[in-house]
Amino acid sequence: MYQDVLVPTDGSDGTREPLSHGLAVADRFDATVHALSVVPDGPFGADGEAAIETANRAVERVDTEAQQAGLETVTAVERGVPHEEILAYVADNDVDMIVMGTQGRTGLDRVLLGSVAERVLRLADVPVVTVRSTGDLRVEDATAAETIAREEASHEGYDDVDVRDEPHRTSASWIVPVEADGDSLHVHVDAVSGEARVAGSGGPD
Template identity: 65%
Template sequence: MYQHILVPTDGSDGTRQSLTHGLTLAERFDATIHALSVVPEGPLGTLQSDEGHSAAERAVERVEVEATREGVDVVTAVEQGVPHEEIIAYADDHDIDMIVMGTQGRTGLDRVLVGSVTERIVRMADIPVVTVRLSDEIRIEDADEAARIARKAAGAEGYDDITVSDDPHRTSASWIVPLETGSGPLHVHVDAVTSEARVAKGSKQ
Protein backbone atom coordinates (compact mmCIF):
# COMPACT_ATOMS: atom_id res chain seq x y z
CA MET A 1 0.00 0.00 0.00
CA TYR A 2 2.84 2.39 0.84
CA GLN A 3 5.82 2.42 -1.51
CA HIS A 4 7.15 5.97 -1.07
CA ILE A 5 7.13 7.77 2.30
CA LEU A 6 8.11 11.44 2.50
CA VAL A 7 9.76 12.78 5.67
CA PRO A 8 10.30 16.56 5.54
CA THR A 9 13.19 17.46 7.85
CA ASP A 10 15.05 20.45 9.24
CA GLY A 11 17.33 18.33 11.42
CA SER A 12 15.59 19.33 14.66
CA ASP A 13 14.39 17.04 17.46
CA GLY A 14 10.81 17.20 16.20
CA THR A 15 11.69 16.09 12.70
CA ARG A 16 14.06 13.47 14.12
CA GLN A 17 11.08 11.88 15.85
CA SER A 18 9.20 11.82 12.56
CA LEU A 19 12.21 10.17 10.90
CA THR A 20 12.15 7.35 13.45
CA HIS A 21 8.45 6.90 12.78
CA GLY A 22 8.94 7.03 9.00
CA LEU A 23 11.75 4.47 9.05
CA THR A 24 9.65 2.05 11.08
CA LEU A 25 6.83 2.35 8.55
CA ALA A 26 9.23 1.98 5.63
CA GLU A 27 10.63 -1.23 7.11
CA ARG A 28 7.15 -2.61 7.68
CA PHE A 29 5.93 -1.87 4.15
CA ASP A 30 9.27 -2.29 2.34
CA ALA A 31 8.98 1.33 1.20
CA THR A 32 11.47 3.98 0.10
CA ILE A 33 12.07 6.96 2.40
CA HIS A 34 12.23 10.38 0.74
CA ALA A 35 14.00 12.99 2.89
CA LEU A 36 13.20 16.56 1.87
CA SER A 37 14.57 19.72 3.45
CA VAL A 38 13.18 23.07 2.32
CA VAL A 39 15.17 26.29 2.66
CA PRO A 40 12.42 28.88 3.29
CA GLU A 41 11.99 32.01 1.21
CA GLY A 42 10.16 35.20 2.10
CA PRO A 43 10.08 37.42 5.21
CA LEU A 44 9.95 34.44 7.59
CA GLY A 45 12.61 32.49 5.74
CA THR A 46 16.33 32.24 6.30
CA LEU A 47 18.35 35.41 5.82
CA GLN A 48 21.58 33.53 5.11
CA SER A 49 20.87 31.42 2.05
CA ASP A 50 24.25 29.59 2.13
CA GLU A 51 23.83 28.79 5.81
CA GLY A 52 20.29 27.59 5.20
CA HIS A 53 21.37 25.29 2.37
CA SER A 54 24.20 23.86 4.46
CA ALA A 55 21.81 23.08 7.31
CA ALA A 56 19.35 21.50 4.87
CA GLU A 57 22.06 19.32 3.34
CA ARG A 58 23.15 18.15 6.79
CA ALA A 59 19.54 17.34 7.68
CA VAL A 60 18.95 15.08 4.66
CA GLU A 61 22.40 13.49 4.97
CA ARG A 62 21.51 12.47 8.53
CA VAL A 63 18.37 10.79 7.20
CA GLU A 64 20.40 9.02 4.51
CA VAL A 65 22.85 7.66 7.07
CA GLU A 66 20.12 6.35 9.37
CA ALA A 67 18.06 4.86 6.54
CA THR A 68 21.11 3.11 5.09
CA ARG A 69 21.99 1.71 8.50
CA GLU A 70 18.45 0.28 8.78
CA GLY A 71 18.59 -1.17 5.27
CA VAL A 72 15.89 1.19 3.94
CA ASP A 73 16.09 2.64 0.42
CA VAL A 74 16.40 6.43 0.60
CA VAL A 75 16.17 9.44 -1.73
CA THR A 76 17.25 12.91 -0.57
CA ALA A 77 16.42 16.38 -1.89
CA VAL A 78 16.91 20.03 -0.92
CA GLU A 79 14.54 22.65 -2.31
CA GLN A 80 14.10 26.37 -1.78
CA GLY A 81 10.73 28.08 -1.53
CA VAL A 82 7.60 28.21 0.61
CA PRO A 83 7.87 25.04 2.76
CA HIS A 84 4.33 23.70 2.55
CA GLU A 85 4.13 24.41 -1.18
CA GLU A 86 7.45 22.66 -1.86
CA ILE A 87 6.44 19.64 0.23
CA ILE A 88 3.11 19.27 -1.57
CA ALA A 89 4.80 19.71 -4.97
CA TYR A 90 7.45 17.11 -4.14
CA ALA A 91 4.78 14.64 -3.01
CA ASP A 92 2.89 15.14 -6.28
CA ASP A 93 5.99 14.87 -8.47
CA HIS A 94 7.36 11.71 -6.82
CA ASP A 95 4.18 9.65 -6.32
CA ILE A 96 4.46 9.85 -2.54
CA ASP A 97 1.97 7.61 -0.69
CA MET A 98 2.34 9.08 2.81
CA ILE A 99 3.88 12.12 4.51
CA VAL A 100 5.28 11.79 8.05
CA MET A 101 5.86 15.11 9.83
CA GLY A 102 6.77 16.39 13.27
CA THR A 103 4.54 18.95 14.94
CA GLN A 104 7.43 20.84 16.55
CA GLY A 105 10.69 22.19 15.20
CA ARG A 106 13.51 23.98 16.92
CA THR A 107 12.86 26.42 19.74
CA GLY A 108 11.58 29.93 19.12
CA LEU A 109 10.38 31.00 15.67
CA ASP A 110 11.26 27.70 13.96
CA ARG A 111 9.11 25.86 16.49
CA VAL A 112 6.12 27.96 15.42
CA LEU A 113 6.95 27.63 11.74
CA VAL A 114 7.19 23.83 11.74
CA GLY A 115 3.83 23.52 13.49
CA SER A 116 2.30 25.93 10.98
CA VAL A 117 3.75 24.04 8.00
CA THR A 118 2.45 20.72 9.33
CA GLU A 119 -1.01 22.18 9.84
CA ARG A 120 -1.09 23.40 6.23
CA ILE A 121 0.09 20.03 4.91
CA VAL A 122 -2.60 18.18 6.85
CA ARG A 123 -5.25 20.48 5.34
CA MET A 124 -3.96 20.48 1.77
CA ALA A 125 -2.49 17.04 1.07
CA ASP A 126 -4.62 14.46 -0.73
CA ILE A 127 -2.56 11.56 0.67
CA PRO A 128 -2.29 10.33 4.27
CA VAL A 129 -0.35 12.63 6.61
CA VAL A 130 0.94 11.16 9.87
CA THR A 131 1.87 13.75 12.52
CA VAL A 132 4.38 12.89 15.25
CA ARG A 133 4.46 14.74 18.57
CA LEU A 134 7.49 15.15 20.79
CA SER A 135 6.18 14.66 24.28
CA ASP A 136 2.42 14.12 24.52
CA GLU A 137 1.23 11.30 26.77
CA ILE A 138 0.08 8.17 24.93
CA ARG A 139 -3.51 7.38 25.88
CA ILE A 140 -4.34 4.52 23.53
CA GLU A 141 -1.89 1.72 24.25
CA ASP A 142 -4.21 -1.20 23.50
CA ALA A 143 -4.41 -2.57 19.93
CA ASP A 144 -8.03 -3.66 20.40
CA GLU A 145 -9.03 -0.12 21.35
CA ALA A 146 -7.22 1.26 18.29
CA ALA A 147 -9.04 -1.30 16.11
CA ARG A 148 -12.40 -0.32 17.61
CA ILE A 149 -11.79 3.35 16.83
CA ALA A 150 -10.62 2.49 13.30
CA ARG A 151 -13.72 0.39 12.53
CA LYS A 152 -15.96 3.17 13.82
CA ALA A 153 -14.16 5.75 11.64
CA ALA A 154 -14.44 3.55 8.55
CA GLY A 155 -18.14 3.02 9.22
CA ALA A 156 -18.65 6.78 9.53
CA GLU A 157 -17.03 7.17 6.08
CA GLY A 158 -19.64 4.83 4.59
CA TYR A 159 -17.66 1.59 4.43
CA ASP A 160 -19.40 -1.69 5.31
CA ASP A 161 -18.45 -5.34 6.01
CA ILE A 162 -15.50 -4.02 8.05
CA THR A 163 -13.03 -6.45 9.58
CA VAL A 164 -9.47 -6.04 10.89
CA SER A 165 -7.22 -7.74 8.32
CA ASP A 166 -3.94 -7.65 10.27
CA ASP A 167 -2.62 -6.71 13.70
CA PRO A 168 -2.73 -2.94 14.38
CA HIS A 169 0.77 -1.47 14.42
CA ARG A 170 1.90 1.47 16.56
CA THR A 171 4.95 3.64 15.98
CA SER A 172 5.49 6.72 18.12
CA ALA A 173 2.09 8.37 18.69
CA SER A 174 0.02 6.78 15.94
CA TRP A 175 -1.66 3.43 15.27
CA ILE A 176 -2.04 2.05 11.74
CA VAL A 177 -5.00 -0.34 11.55
CA PRO A 178 -5.36 -2.46 8.37
CA LEU A 179 -9.01 -3.14 7.54
CA GLU A 180 -10.84 -5.18 4.94
CA THR A 181 -14.15 -3.70 3.77
CA GLY A 182 -16.82 -4.42 1.20
CA SER A 183 -15.03 -1.88 -1.01
CA GLY A 184 -11.56 -3.40 -0.57
CA PRO A 185 -8.58 -2.98 1.80
CA LEU A 186 -8.17 0.19 3.83
CA HIS A 187 -5.78 1.64 6.37
CA VAL A 188 -6.93 3.87 9.23
CA HIS A 189 -4.49 6.02 11.21
CA VAL A 190 -5.48 6.46 14.86
CA ASP A 191 -3.77 9.17 16.91
CA ALA A 192 -2.69 7.44 20.13
CA VAL A 193 -2.86 10.75 22.02
CA THR A 194 -6.11 12.34 20.83
CA SER A 195 -8.01 9.26 19.51
CA GLU A 196 -8.53 11.10 16.21
CA ALA A 197 -8.87 8.69 13.28
CA ARG A 198 -8.05 9.40 9.63
CA VAL A 199 -9.07 7.01 6.88
CA ALA A 200 -6.22 6.71 4.37
CA LYS A 201 -8.40 7.19 1.31
CA GLY A 202 -5.53 8.72 -0.66
CA SER A 203 -3.25 5.70 -0.35
CA LYS A 204 -2.36 3.83 -3.54
CA GLN A 205 -3.56 0.23 -3.73
Protein backbone atom coordinates in the same frame (compact mmCIF):
# COMPACT_ATOMS: atom_id res chain seq x y z
CA MET B 1 0.34 -0.56 0.48
CA TYR B 2 2.93 2.23 0.80
CA GLN B 3 5.85 2.35 -1.61
CA ASP B 4 7.21 5.86 -1.04
CA VAL B 5 7.26 7.58 2.37
CA LEU B 6 8.24 11.25 2.64
CA VAL B 7 9.94 12.57 5.78
CA PRO B 8 10.26 16.38 5.56
CA THR B 9 13.09 17.61 7.75
CA ASP B 10 14.61 20.93 8.74
CA GLY B 11 17.24 19.42 11.01
CA SER B 12 15.55 20.66 14.20
CA ASP B 13 15.03 18.59 17.33
CA GLY B 14 11.37 18.16 16.43
CA THR B 15 12.20 15.93 13.46
CA ARG B 16 13.81 13.12 15.47
CA GLU B 17 10.62 11.26 16.43
CA PRO B 18 9.02 11.69 12.96
CA LEU B 19 12.19 10.25 11.41
CA SER B 20 12.03 7.17 13.64
CA HIS B 21 8.34 6.73 12.89
CA GLY B 22 8.83 7.21 9.15
CA LEU B 23 11.61 4.62 9.06
CA ALA B 24 9.42 2.16 10.96
CA VAL B 25 6.60 2.60 8.42
CA ALA B 26 8.99 2.27 5.48
CA ASP B 27 10.53 -0.87 6.99
CA ARG B 28 7.10 -2.42 7.54
CA PHE B 29 6.10 -1.94 3.89
CA ASP B 30 9.59 -2.16 2.31
CA ALA B 31 9.08 1.39 1.03
CA THR B 32 11.56 3.97 -0.22
CA VAL B 33 12.27 6.82 2.22
CA HIS B 34 12.23 10.30 0.71
CA ALA B 35 14.00 13.02 2.72
CA LEU B 36 13.11 16.60 1.77
CA SER B 37 14.44 19.79 3.34
CA VAL B 38 13.04 23.15 2.27
CA VAL B 39 15.00 26.37 2.74
CA PRO B 40 12.21 28.91 3.35
CA ASP B 41 11.69 32.08 1.36
CA GLY B 42 9.87 35.09 2.75
CA PRO B 43 10.24 36.92 6.07
CA PHE B 44 11.43 33.82 7.91
CA GLY B 45 13.71 32.69 5.12
CA ALA B 46 17.43 32.12 5.46
CA ASP B 47 19.97 33.33 2.95
CA GLY B 48 23.41 32.12 2.01
CA GLU B 49 25.40 28.94 2.01
CA ALA B 50 24.79 28.26 5.70
CA ALA B 51 21.08 27.62 5.12
CA ILE B 52 21.79 25.26 2.23
CA GLU B 53 24.43 23.45 4.28
CA THR B 54 21.97 22.99 7.16
CA ALA B 55 19.38 21.58 4.76
CA ASN B 56 21.91 19.19 3.24
CA ARG B 57 22.92 17.98 6.69
CA ALA B 58 19.28 17.42 7.57
CA VAL B 59 18.62 15.13 4.59
CA GLU B 60 22.02 13.46 5.05
CA ARG B 61 20.92 12.49 8.56
CA VAL B 62 17.76 10.84 7.22
CA ASP B 63 19.79 9.09 4.53
CA THR B 64 22.27 7.75 7.10
CA GLU B 65 19.52 6.46 9.39
CA ALA B 66 17.64 4.85 6.51
CA GLN B 67 20.74 3.11 5.18
CA GLN B 68 21.51 1.78 8.66
CA ALA B 69 18.01 0.26 8.58
CA GLY B 70 18.62 -1.25 5.13
CA LEU B 71 16.13 1.06 3.39
CA GLU B 72 16.40 2.77 0.01
CA THR B 73 16.50 6.56 0.15
CA VAL B 74 16.02 9.59 -2.06
CA THR B 75 17.13 13.03 -0.83
CA ALA B 76 16.24 16.51 -2.05
CA VAL B 77 16.78 20.13 -0.99
CA GLU B 78 14.41 22.79 -2.33
CA ARG B 79 13.91 26.50 -1.77
CA GLY B 80 10.49 28.10 -1.43
CA VAL B 81 7.39 28.08 0.77
CA PRO B 82 7.77 24.90 2.85
CA HIS B 83 4.25 23.47 2.66
CA GLU B 84 4.02 24.26 -1.07
CA GLU B 85 7.34 22.56 -1.79
CA ILE B 86 6.33 19.52 0.28
CA LEU B 87 3.05 19.15 -1.60
CA ALA B 88 4.76 19.65 -4.98
CA TYR B 89 7.32 16.99 -4.10
CA VAL B 90 4.54 14.57 -3.15
CA ALA B 91 2.83 15.10 -6.51
CA ASP B 92 6.03 14.89 -8.56
CA ASN B 93 7.35 11.73 -6.87
CA ASP B 94 4.19 9.65 -6.32
CA VAL B 95 4.62 9.75 -2.54
CA ASP B 96 2.08 7.54 -0.69
CA MET B 97 2.48 8.91 2.85
CA ILE B 98 3.97 11.91 4.66
CA VAL B 99 5.42 11.56 8.16
CA MET B 100 6.33 14.88 9.79
CA GLY B 101 6.70 16.67 13.09
CA THR B 102 4.26 19.17 14.51
CA GLN B 103 6.68 21.38 16.41
CA GLY B 104 10.25 22.32 17.14
CA ARG B 105 11.51 22.53 20.70
CA THR B 106 11.09 26.25 21.38
CA GLY B 107 10.15 29.66 20.07
CA LEU B 108 10.10 30.33 16.34
CA ASP B 109 10.86 26.70 15.39
CA ARG B 110 7.69 25.64 17.21
CA VAL B 111 5.55 28.23 15.41
CA LEU B 112 6.95 27.59 11.92
CA LEU B 113 6.97 23.81 12.04
CA GLY B 114 3.46 23.71 13.48
CA SER B 115 2.19 26.03 10.77
CA VAL B 116 3.73 23.92 8.01
CA ALA B 117 2.27 20.69 9.41
CA GLU B 118 -1.18 22.27 9.67
CA ARG B 119 -1.15 23.38 6.03
CA VAL B 120 0.15 20.03 4.79
CA LEU B 121 -2.55 18.19 6.77
CA ARG B 122 -5.24 20.38 5.28
CA LEU B 123 -4.07 20.29 1.67
CA ALA B 124 -2.37 16.92 1.07
CA ASP B 125 -4.06 14.25 -1.06
CA VAL B 126 -2.17 11.42 0.67
CA PRO B 127 -2.18 10.21 4.31
CA VAL B 128 -0.24 12.50 6.67
CA VAL B 129 1.09 11.14 9.97
CA THR B 130 2.07 13.87 12.43
CA VAL B 131 4.36 13.07 15.33
CA ARG B 132 4.94 15.34 18.31
CA SER B 133 8.44 15.65 19.71
CA THR B 134 8.67 14.55 23.34
CA GLY B 135 12.35 13.85 24.05
CA ASP B 136 14.50 16.15 26.17
CA LEU B 137 18.14 16.51 25.15
CA ARG B 138 20.84 14.89 27.27
CA VAL B 139 23.76 15.98 25.11
CA GLU B 140 23.27 19.72 24.68
CA ASP B 141 26.73 21.01 23.78
CA ALA B 142 29.54 20.16 21.37
CA THR B 143 32.05 19.45 24.13
CA ALA B 144 29.93 16.65 25.57
CA ALA B 145 29.36 15.26 22.06
CA GLU B 146 33.13 15.22 21.43
CA THR B 147 33.75 13.30 24.66
CA ILE B 148 31.16 10.66 23.77
CA ALA B 149 32.52 10.41 20.21
CA ARG B 150 36.08 9.80 21.47
CA GLU B 151 34.84 7.13 23.88
CA GLU B 152 32.82 5.39 21.16
CA ALA B 153 35.75 5.38 18.70
CA SER B 154 38.00 3.96 21.43
CA HIS B 155 35.37 1.33 22.21
CA GLU B 156 35.40 0.33 18.52
CA GLY B 157 39.14 -0.33 18.78
CA TYR B 158 40.71 2.93 17.61
CA ASP B 159 43.72 4.15 19.61
CA ASP B 160 44.64 7.58 18.21
CA VAL B 161 41.40 9.62 18.06
CA ASP B 162 41.30 13.36 17.29
CA VAL B 163 38.29 15.57 16.58
CA ARG B 164 39.11 17.12 13.20
CA ASP B 165 36.24 19.63 12.87
CA GLU B 166 33.51 21.33 14.90
CA PRO B 167 30.63 18.95 15.70
CA HIS B 168 27.25 19.92 14.26
CA ARG B 169 23.79 18.93 15.41
CA THR B 170 20.76 18.05 13.30
CA SER B 171 17.56 16.13 14.09
CA ALA B 172 18.59 15.82 17.75
CA SER B 173 21.84 14.10 16.84
CA TRP B 174 25.43 15.31 16.90
CA ILE B 175 27.72 14.45 13.99
CA VAL B 176 31.35 14.55 15.16
CA PRO B 177 34.07 14.36 12.48
CA VAL B 178 37.11 12.53 13.84
CA GLU B 179 40.47 11.28 12.64
CA ALA B 180 41.18 7.85 14.09
CA ASP B 181 44.27 5.78 13.30
CA GLY B 182 44.54 7.55 9.95
CA ASP B 183 40.86 7.05 9.03
CA SER B 184 38.41 9.93 8.56
CA LEU B 185 35.20 9.01 10.36
CA HIS B 186 31.91 10.48 11.52
CA VAL B 187 30.61 9.55 14.95
CA HIS B 188 26.85 10.02 15.32
CA VAL B 189 25.78 10.86 18.88
CA ASP B 190 22.08 10.73 19.75
CA ALA B 191 21.43 13.96 21.68
CA VAL B 192 18.47 12.43 23.52
CA SER B 193 19.80 9.04 24.56
CA GLY B 194 23.54 9.75 24.46
CA GLU B 195 24.11 6.60 22.39
CA ALA B 196 26.76 6.74 19.66
CA ARG B 197 27.97 4.85 16.62
CA VAL B 198 30.86 5.17 14.20
CA ALA B 199 29.92 5.72 10.54
CA GLY B 200 32.01 5.70 7.39
CA SER B 201 34.30 2.80 8.22
CA GLY B 202 34.08 -0.87 8.95
CA GLY B 203 36.43 -0.45 11.89
CA PRO B 204 40.17 -0.59 12.41
CA ASP B 205 42.30 -3.31 10.84
